[in-house]
Amino acid sequence: MGVLDSNVAELWDIRRAVEFCQSNLSLRCRNISVVSDSKVAVFWVNNSDFGNIAQTNSIMDIRNIINSIGGMEVIFDHRIFISFADCLAKMVASTSGDLIEWEEF
Template structure:
């Protein structure tokens, strides 16, 4: 759900146009579903299809695996965002 939400926000927001976007997830399974021909769980086919559609439409966005233990900042932001109403944006240049 988080990857789907991020891809939707990025796809409609002009601030991300022309930028290289990397969405990192701590779920190897979900990253493999998004980046392969398999849809994994039949319960998630529509979500995976929509994520892939946004990835191909923009061409500058990719989804990668990043273990939770190696990215404590992202884990903290995710926990914080799940406790808030509305959207939470964190932008920065690497």
């Protein structure tokens, strides 16, 4: 993906999620939680301290979209709760198209 920092990658994912909600009229004015397993990215989005000056524009865009939609929040949830998605992401990153069976841990 060309990203050196996993927190920046997670910030981009948060941005894609809120942009999707913004573009989908049926999702507006609903209570939507965008869940991330990156405490750092969630902190950047939810607090007055940007934390990452290089990502200020993305952070501001995310904040503006959240404010314009209403009823949306970005929250942190530990990996244990989203381990299946995490496992899928790791499988895709570690393979070159080979099929791998996922085993529950």
